[in-house]
Amino acid sequence: MGRWEPNTRGRLEQAALELYIERGFEQTTVAEIAERAGLTERTFFRHFADKREVLFGDAGAWHERVVNAVVGAPPSAAPMEAVAAGLQAAGAIFQENVERSRRRQSVIDANAELQARELSKLAALASAIRDALHRRGVAAPTAGLAAEAGIVVFRVAFERWINQTRPQDWSPLVRESLGELQAVVASEEVR
Amino acid sequence: MGRWEPNTRGRLEQAALELYIERGFEQTTVAEIAERAGLTERTFFRHFADKREVLFGDAGAWHERVVNAVVGAPPSAAPMEAVAAGLQAAGAIFQENVERSRRRQSVIDANAELQARELSKLAALASAIRDALHRRGVAAPTAGLAAEAGIVVFRVAFERWINQTRPQDWSPLVRESLGELQAVVASEEVR
Numbered sequence: 001m002g003r004w005e006p007n008t009r010g011r012l013e014q015a016a017l018e019l020y021i022e023r024g025f026e027q028t029t030v031a032e033i034a035e036r037a038g039l040t041e042r043t044f045f046r047h048f049a050d051k052r053e054v055l056f057g058d059a060g061a062w063h064e065r066v067v068n069a070v071v072g073a074p075p076s077a078a079p080m081e082a083v084a085a086g087l088q089a090a091g092a093i094f095q096e097n098v099e100r101s102r103r104r105q106s107v108i109d110a111n112a113e114l115q116a117r118e119l120s121k122l123a124a125l126a127s128a129i130r131d132a133l134h135r136r137g138v139a140a141p142t143a144g145l146a147a148e149a150g151i152v153v154f155r156v157a158f159e160r161w162i163n164q165t166r167p168q169d170w171s172p173l174v175r176e177s178l179g180e181l182q183a184v185v186a187s188e189e190v191r
Numbered sequence: 192m193g194r195w196e197p198n199t200r201g202r203l204e205q206a207a208l209e210l211y212i213e214r215g216f217e218q219t220t221v222a223e224i225a226e227r228a229g230l231t232e233r234t235f236f237r238h239f240a241d242k243r244e245v246l247f248g249d250a251g252a253w254h255e256r257v258v259n260a261v262v263g264a265p266p267s268a269a270p271m272e273a274v275a276a277g278l279q280a281a282g283a284i285f286q287e288n289v290e291r292s293r294r295r296q297s298v299i300d301a302n303a304e305l306q307a308r309e310l311s312k313l314a315a316l317a318s319a320i321r322d323a324l325h326r327r328g329v330a331a332p333t334a335g336l337a338a339e340a341g342i343v344v345f346r347v348a349f350e351r352w353i354n355q356t357r358p359q360d361w362s363p364l365v366r367e368s369l370g371e372l373q374a375v376v377a378s379e380e381v382r
Contacts, residue, residue: 078378112311119310120303141347145368145375148343156336177336178376184336185369185376187269 009047011037016054017100020107025051025114055104055114059121062093063128070132079138083129083150084178087157091170102162126151153177200238202228207245208291211298216242216305246295246305250312253284254319261323270329274320274341275369278348282361293353317342344368 015036019028030051034041048054069089073082094101108114126147133143157173206227210219221242225232239245260280264273285292299305317338324334348364 080376080378115314116307116311119314120307123306123310141371142375145343145347145372148346149340149372149376152336152339152343155339156332180332181336181340182376184333185271185340185373187271 008037008039008043012039012044012047013054013100016051017103017107020055021103025107025111052114052117055107056117056121058093059125062090063125065093066090066125067128067132070129071135073136075136079133079136079142079146080149080178082133082136083146084153084174086129086132087150087154087174088171090154091174095170098162098164098167101158105162122151122155125154149181153181156180199228199230199234203230203235203238204245204291207242208294208298211246212294216298216302243305243308246298247308247312249284250316253281254316256284257281257316258319258323261320262326264327266327270324270327270333270337271340271369273324273327274337275344275365277320277323278341278345278365279362281345282365286361289353289355289358292349296353313342313346316345340372344372347371 012033016028016033019032019036023032028051030041030044033051033054034044037044048057066086066089068086070082070086073085077085108118129147129150130143133146134140138146153174154177156177157170160173160177161168161170203224207219207224210223210227214223219242221232221235224242224245225235228235239248257277257280261273261277264276268276299309320338320341321334324337325331329337344365348361348368351364351368352359352361
């Protein structure tokens with residue numbers, strides 16, 4: 001990208017999200033996205049493989065960040081603690097722009113195919129977290145359970161984060177959601 | 192179905208699973224399934240809307256069974272306890288035939304589109320369990336967390352169940368998996 005096209009990717013993304021919300025994901029064409037952004041289709045395809053990648057293109061970067069934080073947690077950290085550290089680190093990717101996450105989510109919620117795609121991405125993240133825990137020496141059933149529990153915590157925290165009415169940090173929401181999951185899961189034996 | 196076609200659905204299903212494993216799901220045609228079962232395509236379509244429904248046609252029945260058991264758990268049962276009762280009840284649907292579940296799972300594991308479909312079905316089950324908990328008077332964050340935790344427990348228990356080397360009952364596997372999830376999730380505060 002040349003210097004004469006500042007934040008091209010961001011402009012394309014914003015135009016795409018606007019159109020997906022206004023007209024629906026299916027009904028929006030790449031030509032329309034490029035036009036709204038004041039750019040060409042060719043420029044669009046230099047940044048995204050297709051319409052869907054506008055929504056999911058970031059996944060690689062933030063999955064990597066989660067995995068690195070899980071692997072890099074202190075050696076003394078319990079598996080679930082390492083997973084929580086991973087989820088907290090993910091916030092750096094999306095924390096700056098809650099409106100963008102909110103729009104993206106509303107587009108996905110309105111389309112069954114995109115929802116399925118989102119579920120697949122989260123399942124892939126669970127596998128990546130499980131593998132990261134293996135690298136920490138965590139054995140099979142525990143690693144899988146901690147990874148899956150992490151995805152549950154992520155989804156609850158993320159829903160809260162995009163529905164925030166006042167600015168709220170991501171990390172405390174992860175802690176809060178994990179605390180609630182602990183209480184819910186543990187209560188089975190109490191009564 | 193007439194009396195002259197005993198267990199037509201079962202024969203079609205078995206033929207389909209065999210072919211999906213031998214040739215792959217994508218490569219198998221309805222004509223081949225019918226032929227293998229010694230029946231007509233027309234008969235196939237009286238039982239299944241398409242190839243995929245052979246794998247997912249039961250979901251309605253077992254989701255309903257889970258939901259009914261969650262709703263019908265003793266009033267004193269904690270949310271997670273009601274969810275566990277629901278998951279245990281589901282076993283009645285598939286418990287009789289571990290080989291069938293095993294084959295079905297191997298077909299799904301080999302195909303990305305089927306995996307996505309399976310994830311969507313489990314997400315739908317989570318929503319149904321959450322709604323069932325609402326009907327028990329369980330409030331929003333707890334109901335969602337207990338439902339999602341239930342899906343995690345289900346997946347771990349089911350994986351163990353289909354990988355069993357000796358005949359094993361379903362219900363104790365649900366208890367065991369839930370116990371492990373409790374331990375994993377709780378350990379975050381311990382160290």
